[in-house]
Amino acid sequence: MKVLIIEDEPEMLDNMRRTLEREHYQVETASDYETASNKMGVYEYDCILLDITLPDGDGLELLKQLKNNGKNEGVIIVSAKDSLDDRLKGLNLGADDYLPKPFHMAELHARVNAVLRRLNFKGQQLLELGNVSINPENREVVVDNTPIDLNRKEYDILMYLVTNKNRLVTKAALAEHVWGDHIDQSDSFDFIYSQIKNLRKKMEHSSFTIEAVYGVGYKLNLD
Amino acid sequence: MKLLNHTSKYLSLVLLPIITIWAIAFYYAMLDEIYDSLDDGLENQKILLLKRASEDPSILEHQDFDKHVYAFKPISTYTYENFKESYRDTLMYMHNEDDFEPVRIYESTMQQNGNHYKLKIITSMVEEDDLIQDLVKYLVGLYVLMVIIILFLNNFMLRKIWKPFYHSISQLKTFKIEKDEQITTQSTAIDEFQLLNETIIKLIKKSKDSYTEQKQFIENASHELQTPLAISINKLELFLENHPLSELQTKELASILDNLGRLTRLNKSLLLLSKIENQQFTEEELVDFMELTQDIISDFDDLATHRNTSIHLEVKNSIHYRMNKDLAIVLLTNLIKNALVHGKSDTEIRIQIDQNSWSISNTSDSEVMNQKLLFSRFKKISTNKKSTGLGLAISKAIADKYNLNLSYQFDELHIFRLQFFTER
Incomplete structure (x- = not known):
């Protein structure tokens, strides 16, 4: 899977590149409009992460250019400007998602993953992980041919941890993803624990474990 | 006088x-x-x-x-x-x-x-x-006549002359810098009033400009903070993953991440506040407050269960009100979250909706609070270190934007009430 990151902030770019490489994506980068435009014209990518505020041009123009060329890459707009206007403009121009800065690395994986799955397999692909298979289309989870009944939050947690398998997911990242942005001010993320406990119980026959890492977050380990 | x-x-x-x-x-x-x-x-x-x-x-x-x-x-x-x-x-x-x-x-x-x-x-x-008698008689007559003439002149002619002045003053009385309204002046032949009018116009323009600039500044500053915050958070997250760390080290890093998270939330809240004030939420729709309340309560289910708090919703009449949906969500979310976070655990939160008011009440260890301070920015009443001190200020800003009256009262319970004046 080839991913192009267009981002003018070098350290931001480096972070994103490193985390995506760990997921075994083939990552290309561009730090200005000119380079991005050239790379997009010449190569094919599966997913493009696009910062729309570039020093030498409007990122939305790149998006227009891409769609005009009939390319079908997945585009996720990354922006420091969480404005409704930009979001609507971007989505109307054909972007697949809009990710406001700052975000958690785990969230980036989840978004990239979702876009790639949607585009490459039209959502039809089953996610296989050991003896567990997940159908993202109808949110079905099967362990050893036994369907598991998960509620909405349990499913979201599982999916998020699976997307970030073998990686530490902090409680804050998990809470924001599953419970939404507004849960943020709650005095602790301890309430996550009861859902994790339920999930572990329901998934006890699966070939992975959900490990609590020093009370900081969780990690889904494949046996 | x-x-x-x-x-x-x-x-x-x-x-x-x-x-x-x-x-x-x-x-x-x-x-x-x-x-x-x-x-x-x-x-x-x-x-x-x-x-x-x-x-x-x-x-x-x-x-x-x-x-x-x-x-x-x-x-x-x-x-x-x-x-x-x-x-x-x-x-x-x-x-x-x-x-x-x-x-x-x-x-x-x-x-x-x-x-x-x-x-x-x-x-x-x-x-x-x-x-002497005659003289006094005539002089008294003259005096009375002059006073009458002066009163007449003042009340009829001067009133006419002062009209532009009163026109400007009456507008200044109701002028609010945060509302986008203009002051008009009446042209006048009197130099002093002309000067006053010009000065008013100039002064208001200047104040408005610096007000806008300041609002813009907060918005820009918040935007600029996003990238360094993102870099720091992501670097720490990568560091956490890529290095074998002891429990203590992991917890230390997690605590830094937590604080960066707080900073992010604070920044987002500031951004939201200035966006509300900069009138950036223009889209409006008819919002069903009962439905919205139910949705938000279900979002807080887990947190409420964790705190062993139950949320009761009593609806006499649902309220439909025209406003921006996202802001309505923020408004109610902040109020419910406030009750949940500051309320005592093992108690209950009661939300009541009737014809024209939406109210929420919770118990708390704290005593009656000052309504003015409560809605001001960064006024932290509780010792909860994770609250930004902006939640209620945001709710107030939203309520003000849509002419809703958000008030607080204490009657054994802490009660926040949203008053809808006209159903829109």
Whole structure:
């Protein structure tokens, strides 16, 4: 899977590149409009992460250019400007998602993953992980041919941890993803624990474990 | 007291002594003139009498004023030579008035055929008491007339002249810098008012500009903070994953991440506040408050369960109100979250919706709180270190934007109430 990151902030770019490489994506980068435009014209990518505020041009123009060329890459707009206007403009121009800065690395994986799955397999692909298979289309989870009944939050947690398998997911990242942005001010993320406990119980026959890492977050380990 | 009445008051007060002093001066000047002309008349009469006496010496027999206005009295040569002529005032019985009236007497001497005479001529005098009375009468009339004219001028003409002033002032009274309204001024021929109008316009423009600039500054600053925050958070997350760390090290890093998260939330809240104030939420739709409340309550399910708090919703009449949906969500979310986070655990939160109000009540260890402080920014009442101190300020800003009245009251329970004035 080839991913192009267009981002003018070098350290931001480096972070994103490193985390995506760990997921075994083939990552290309561009730090200005000119380079991005050239790379997009010449190569094919599966997913493009696009910062729309570039020093030498409007990122939305790149998006227009891409769609005009009939390319079908997945585009996720990354922006420091969480404005409704930009979001609507971007989505109307054909972007697949809009990710406001700052975000958690785990969230980036989840978004990239979702876009790639949607585009490459039209959502039809089953996610296989050991003896567990997940159908993202109808949110079905099967362990050893036994369907598991998960509620909405349990499913979201599982999916998020699976997307970030073998990686530490902090409680804050998990809470924001599953419970939404507004849960943020709650005095602790301890309430996550009861859902994790339920999930572990329901998934006890699966070939992975959900490990609590020093009370900081969780990690889904494949046996 | 209005300015024009003020000037009227002072003018009438000042007029009184001025007219009085003027009256006294006028009176004496006039009196002096009267005496002068009387004395001239008397002197002229003496000359006439001298002429008549040389033609008809019999008039020298008249020794009293019974029949004539003059009297002769023979005197010695010595007296004649030492006599000084004089004018003086005296009283004399007047038949027509049946009273003693003041008269002017001119005493002089004359010589006729070697005989010396003392000559007295009288003429009736102006009656001073009558003169004073008349003068006072007319002056009082003048004073009253002037006061009436001043009042008239002030109330009709000045009111007209001051109109542009009152026009500007009345607008300033209701002017709010955060509302996007313009001040209009009426053109006027009076330099001072023109200057005032120009100054008002200039001052308001300046204030508005700096207000906008400041709002813009907060928004820009918040935007600029996002990238370094993102870099720091992501770097730490990568570091956590890529290095074998001890429990203590992991927890330390997690605590830094937590604080960066707090910073992010604070920044987002600031951004939201300035966006609300910068009128960036223009889309509106009819929001069903009952439905919205139910949705938000279900979002907080897990947190409520964790805190062993139950949320009860009582609906008499749902409220439908036209506003931005996202802001409605933020408004209610903040209020519910506030009740949940600050309320005592193991108690219940009650939300009531009726015809035109939405209210939420919770118990808490804290006592009654100051409503003004409560809705101001960064006023942290609790010791909860994770709250940004902006939640209620944001709710208040949203409520204000849509003309909802958000109030707090304490009655054993802490109650926040949203008052809907008209259903939109």
